[in-house]
Amino acid sequence: MERPARIPDGVRAHLERLGEQAVHELIDFLRIPSVSALSEHRDDVRRAAEWVARRMQRAGIEHVEVLPTPLHPVVVGDWLHAPAGRPTVLVYGHFDTQPADPVELWTRPPFEPWVEGDRIYARGASDDKGNMMVPILAAQAWLQGGQGLPVNVRFIFEGQEEVGSPHLAEFVAGRRDRLACDLVVSADGGQFSEERPSLTLGTRGLCAVQIDVKGPARDLHSGTYGGTVQNPIHALVELLASMRAPDGHVLVEGFYDRVEPLSAEQRRYMAMVPHDDGAYRQAIGVRELFGEPGYSTLERQGARPTLEINGIWGGFTGEGVKTVLPSEAHAKLTCRLVKDQDPVEIQRRIEAHVERHAPRGVEVRVRRMEGLARPYAMPVDHWGNRAASDVLQEVYGREPLLLWSGGTVPLYDIFLRELGTYTVTFAFGLPDEPVHAPDEFFRISSLRRGMVAWARLFERLAHAP
């Protein structure tokens, strides 16, 4: 398991050759404004899908198809001629981009790529067009410079990741045979820094509710009626305050039932991640950090669940004073979930809490909102992680950091549920590349380092499980 991945000389030569052409190809790819959120770019997303399909075919990937979904298309393909007994890897990436707004803050037009030194600038350069090209190029090097790929490889590139992959679960569920694999490797994401590689082992789940408090049938005058009827805003703030202790611990009954204590192993890995509370505090612009006692900032961010009020409104919010006792008040909440917390069960827990703690004199309703996602966590010692870790160690000369992200990536859970496989994150974006912001760029050096890493990963996975 610990031996270095060996890459044949022919593959190595092709990696170099392809790496030189790749910049021009990526620039061509980046010219397509495949903004999935904007309907006027629907044809552009389709053009990007076709660009990807053609590029895959040129790489020697077989059965390439552009398949429809109710929104944007998905591109699939495979190469399944590895020696008997070798695992099958499903490579994931996306060819759609975020909108370019605010366009006026870009140095140059966001879909007219430009190169400065090591950097290729354009919307989508890092997220995810640069990154998703890498495994195609690495596969091509094996297919043209060696004797085929050392593992079976399938590909799935979607065109709607930036709008939340709304049809991915349905798509995957409907094509389990075509996508069956032993491991998913995602080419969407990045490394901790140029010097320090990383693997993301978990993401938090999500559920959302809206709480609506209804009091009197109409807004009342607070002089004439104040003191005689419950004020919906008071009822709401009491209810919300009952859900979280002042130290940040969530008080919704049963909220932590499926949350195990952090393992000593995970805490050790999290403690290895370079992090400076002072710098973090300054970047956010707060005097002090805050959260559940007994956990470090990174633990609270990546491995502990939260209940967060995202919005609140009710009554008079204009200038000056209005002595109104309002008819209603509302709040929006989301929870970030970890371990075995189930988003629907947590919505139910909130409903039960609200029922138990509902203030007198008002009607309180909990609305379950869309956008559920289960938390995701891959075992640290999973063979896919071990393989990826070995390769990163070889390529960077340092052991990768293990990260647990506070955010939510629905596709990991989709692949786990629908295909029964975990997802290894293997991508080469870097934190200073402004994804979702003006002047997004990707590094040419990352593109080339990524190609070598992917080529090695294919070889390493051949002997992994």
Add this chain to the structure above:
Amino acid sequence: MERPARIPDGVRAHLERLGEQAVHELIDFLRIPSVSALSEHRDDVRRAAEWVARRMQRAGIEHVEVLPTPLHPVVVGDWLHAPAGRPTVLVYGHFDTQPADPVELWTRPPFEPWVEGDRIYARGASDDKGNMMVPILAAQAWLQGGQGLPVNVRFIFEGQEEVGSPHLAEFVAGRRDRLACDLVVSADGGQFSEERPSLTLGTRGLCAVQIDVKGPARDLHSGTYGGTVQNPIHALVELLASMRAPDGHVLVEGFYDRVEPLSAEQRRYMAMVPHDDGAYRQAIGVRELFGEPGYSTLERQGARPTLEINGIWGGFTGEGVKTVLPSEAHAKLTCRLVKDQDPVEIQRRIEAHVERHAPRGVEVRVRRMEGLARPYAMPVDHWGNRAASDVLQEVYGREPLLLWSGGTVPLYDIFLRELGTYTVTFAFGLPDEPVHAPDEFFRISSLRRGMVAWARLFERLAHAP
């Protein structure tokens, strides 16, 4: 003290004659659209002032003057020839009106008065043009039908009551000699019902604050940052929840320091007022009433202080879900005050509470808002009340109810502070007359009954103090 007020026959005859003309005069007065809130009616307010001044002169009132303020004028006048030792009464009313919006809901144009049976319809009919004419007519009856008024009378009619009497305190403070009196009698307000008279003995005070909670320098992603920094909305709801117990009792330290327990006498009077919790509940549209335990609805409404959140806002309030950890959150609060509570002291108490209970990890600021008003309470056994009570008993054949209003009427406190005199409310509007709403009307019978009552009151007050 208990003898009936005697009105000379000549005065009685004049009351009858003047009462017959009064309807036509009031219609003339109501044609002037003296809307104080709208600058395009500035000249109309002035015309109304001049109408009042002429009418006072015709009544025999002396030293009538239209005096300027920075906004709308005030009309003053007096008749100070009562026998030596008689008290001086200051009569208050206002000749401005609310805007007529929504005009389309009126049966006829709001400034083209019309009569139907006992009712004169027009904007301002009840509030306060009909009511404020009554003491002028009653004074005229004494001046022309008797041997002068039995008391010294001064008059102050303002043109900006409907915009909150913004210059009244300054005006009164600058003319203390001209307005000096032993008692103010206000011709603005009404009676409990056509059958049951009433006197309002108190109004609640008011103070307002805005609470601003500032967290991170910008809105943050709740996945990436949730769990590591204080959420300003959570901080705000905790802080607000700390200010009021779930049963409605205010928890701001020192809030009740200057609030004495309700006297047995006041509770007895409040219990006499016909009130049906069920009907009240239905009118408001709530399943149950709510408020401090141990007090009746009318006690909580009129004689207990409140702290009320009038508005709250922060974060995302649109459709759907946005996983934002917002940068700030805000709330607007007003307190209704009773007894010796001082509005500025209560603002300070709230500031101190906020300082003591400020949640960690955010900056909290309390902004003092304008619109302060002290609570007002006239002693039940004040000679002015006893006189008014005796007259109402004679005129209605029933003892008046004593009322404590939950609302705020700044002018009572202004007269108390600046002139050292309490205000007796002596007006004849009725609760079904839609003041501040379409199809406002005043009853011709109220106009005439009011004239008799005012005429008797002048006589009764001559022997009162």
